[in-house]
Amino acid sequence: MPPPEDFIGYIRSLAGHGAVYTDQSTLQINGAEAIMMTATTAAPMDGSLGCPATGLDRTEQCFGLQPDYTLRLAAMKVNGKPLLAWARTDNARPDKDFFPTFEAMLKTVGFR
DSSP states (O other): OOOOSSHHHHHHHGGGGTEEEEEEEEEEETTEEEEEEEEEESSOEEEEEEOSSTTOOTTTTSEEEOTTEEEEEEEEEETTEEEEEEEEEETTSOOTTHHHHHHHHHTTOOOO
């Protein structure tokens, strides 16, 4: 299915299904405002972040929040279309410097 019209609202609505969001802020990325948040979950949320193509098995081929990982999400609209970028760190071996590096990298992104 295509992404919801209010994609950022959809991402936020996952909190009602088990997603836990912390460290929410905004970040300007080449003129687009990204909503930044750190996401965790206690139970698998297979397919909750989307699939690279239609008709895929959401438990095997799609993206979603997982209890083994903490994700730093950047949700935005670019040229009228939703864009979600993320970086993840393994909860068993968290890297406290990884997310600031991800945000620094996002500031270098250019959109056409």
